[in-house]
Amino acid sequence: MSYQAPVEECQFILNNIVGIEEVTKTERFEEATPDVIEAILNEAGKLCTDVLAPLNRNGDLDPARLENGVVRTSKGFGEGYAAIAEGGWIGMAADPEFGGMGLPLSVTTAVNDMMAGACLSLQLNPLMTQGQIEAFEHHASDELKALYLPKLISGEWCGTMNLTEPQAGSDVGALRTKAEPNGDGTYAITGQKIYITWADNDFSENVCHLVLARLPDGVPGTKGISLFIVPKLIPNADGSLGEHNSLKVVSLEHKLGLHGSPTAVMEYAGAKGWLVGAPHGGMAAMFTMMNNARLGVGTQGIGIAEAAYQKALAYALDRKQGRVGGTGSIVEHADVKRMLATMKADTFVARSIAFACAVAIDLGNATGDAAHKARAALLTPIAKAFGTDAGLAIAELGVQVHGGMGFIEDTGAAQFSRDVRVTSIYEGTNGIQAMDLVARKMMDGGDAAFAMIDEIEAFAESARSTQGALAEAVWQASENLRETTEWLVAQDDMNDRFAGAVPYLKAFARVLGGYYHLMAAQKGGTSRQKIARFYINRLLPEHKSLLAQVRVGNGDLADLTPDDLVA
Incomplete structure (x- = not known):
């Protein structure tokens, strides 16, 4: 059985567990009626099942590669990305003023869940852009919004986050990247960033990097950090593209999994950038991106958990081994039932926590109510950490259900375990999430x-x-x-x-x-x-x-x- 997007499961949780009806009762989201949400999830399910899921194995076997300074992506990823962009799936929650759908984040979360289960390596790309869109909506000037948001929302341009440096991982305040004023309202960005997800591709017109850097008068530590937008190709005022900026992909990382997603070392050599938000206010803008990404990464763990469970269940239903009653398949064994039931039960828990977090964010945004915002803040680290921990554990159980065949790459069970492993590290390790919680x-x-x-x-x-x-x-x-x-x-x-x-x-x-x-x-x-x-x-x-x-x-x-x- 190939991957089937869990549309009905997402609908059940939204409607019966996390109370999306409270979101759709608000003036902001009143157009997201139950019929509209059902239609959106069904269409997204078709995209994930029919278009994206068949690409997942390609990403593992035909990795992204760097050729003469150009990133070449896995076979079929360009077409898959085009289907995501043309369907409007990148800007689901974005402001309609700039071409977004203005849908609740809870609906976006459900769609991202299904996309991650279908092909996590590719889904990482629009997730990065969604984080950039939200950062722009909250912190960018009107001029930057008008220039960048329509292109990011349409998918013509992709977005990235550039936070980490070799000496500055979780300690972001230790970064050394510099931003020198050019005298014309722009800045020259110089430094190196590592672990940059989807730093480049061969299917979008432009790649726009949000880069943390320090101005000359920036104090040491996090209080002296500012945020800049540094595009690969410098746009003209009308949105057309001009010269190549002074930045490049130095290398791509050789990773345990997610081979279809290029993770790069980036070098900025006086690259032209524009300030996003206030000077020295980079951490506030960063946390806008990070909180969006933390829920998104938790959802990625859930997507992999779902895919791993589906594959393990299909194998257990088909595999005949030992003396058991009923069908004679290993699904009849008590211990196999235990593993599958654990996988199913914890996927449900992780998905419910993530959706509940998204609903709280929606209600906070729609009403401004402090209690909803506090609920969202509380659930964000739990959604990220438990969602990814569950993804790791469930993918591992999926290998175990397959027995010896789980260790053989041909079955695809091992890929889930390799691909999901980094999610507990992304966007602040799960230990950091727990420390944030307490x-x-x-x-x-x-x-x-x-x-x-x-x-x-x-x-x-x-x-x-x-x-x-x-x-x-x-x-x-x-x-x-x-x-x-x-x-x-x-x-x-x-x-x-x-x-x-x-x-x-x-x-x-x-x-x-x-x-x-x-x-x-x-x-x-x-x-x-x-x-x-x-x-x-x-x-x-x-x-x-x-x-x-x-x-x-x-x-x-x-x-x-x-x-x-x-x-």
């Missing part, structure tokens, strides 16, 4: 977290009459999470929070998963009730050991020295 996102004293826990407990209370022990288990898990959250926000030493940050994030995701599965059991059919029972009985209990790790604090880690680790 620090920045708890600066409110845990109010947003407690509001989420209150919601879970209230629903579990209401479900007790029909779901019995399952509802009780979810209620108790949320209460356990509440008690640990109270302990966490009481810690003044941030290292005591950071030492347990990763298990805390995972525990929070586990409890959210219990909530969403309980809701699915209430609103779905028999199969959803059975998968909910599996999750709540077998996977939800993991939250207890995770929360126990959180409350240990930093003492045992602080006692460890480098010598202890070497010995």
